[in-house]
Amino acid sequence: MTGLSKEILIPQPEISRRVQELADQISRDCAGEEILAIGVLKGAFVFMSDLVRAMAVPCQTDFIRAVSYGAGSESSGNVVITKDVELPVEGRNILIVEDIVDTGLTLQSIVDHIKRRNPKSIRVCAFLDKRKRRKVPFEADYVGFSMDDGFVVGYGLDFNEQYRFLPDVYVIRTDVD
Numbered sequence: 001m002t003g004l005s006k007e008i009l010i011p012q013p014e015i016s017r018r019v020q021e022l023a024d025q026i027s028r029d030c031a032g033e034e035i036l037a038i039g040v041l042k043g044a045f046v047f048m049s050d051l052v053r054a055m056a057v058p059c060q061t062d063f064i065r066a067v068s069y070g071a072g073s074e075s076s077g078n079v080v081i082t083k084d085v086e087l088p089v090e091g092r093n094i095l096i097v098e099d100i101v102d103t104g105l106t107l108q109s110i111v112d113h114i115k116r117r118n119p120k121s122i123r124v125c126a127f128l129d130k131r132k133r134r135k136v137p138f139e140a141d142y143v144g145f146s147m148d149d150g151f152v153v154g155y156g157l158d159f160n161e162q163y164r165f166l167p168d169v170y171v172i173r174t175d176v177d
């Protein structure tokens with residue numbers, strides 16, 4: 001028999017501490033600026049809400065959704081924007097907020113898409129970074145936690161749309177009896 005189990009990888013208090021550190025760093029770097037924070041749906045909704053509330057600089061918020069069509073759980077490279085940013089981007093300081101960078105294809109497409117609207121600046125903040133899995137050389141400006149391979153859920157991240165609501169981050173394990 002094969003089943004799934006999950007094990008805590010990053011407990012909620014550690015997440016809170018790290019989110020506050022990221023927010024402090026962003027607040028220092030963006031002092032005196034007005035920011036438009038753009039969350040990448042759906043996974044980033046939990047991180048985004050914690051991050052913007054921990055920041056000490058004024059920000060507006062919006063969301064974007066990108067879908068990567070292809071087989072399996074990995075990005076195909078064919079990234080389509082299915083919900084665009086609604087607020088004006090031109091001339092503004094953009095902070096893209098993402099839950100996880102994996103192949104880098106989603107964020108690369110989103111950054112290119114936003115750049116075409118002539119923002120003043122673009123920064124990217126990712127809660128998790130699976131750097132070893134990159135297919136394109138994408139680097140986020142701010143990273144919460146770097147991790148090796150492994151399927152993670154919770155704190156906005158899902159497995160078949162389950163577990164997004166969990167306050168901790170878990171790694172999913174396949175158990176073979």
Ligand code: PRP
Binds near residue numbers: 098
């Ligand atoms: C996940 C994650 C990133 C993307 C990262 O989104 O939220 O947006 O994949 O993968 P990449 O670096 O390989 O492109 P997903 O498509 O699972 O959608 P979701 O946020 O709605 O869960």
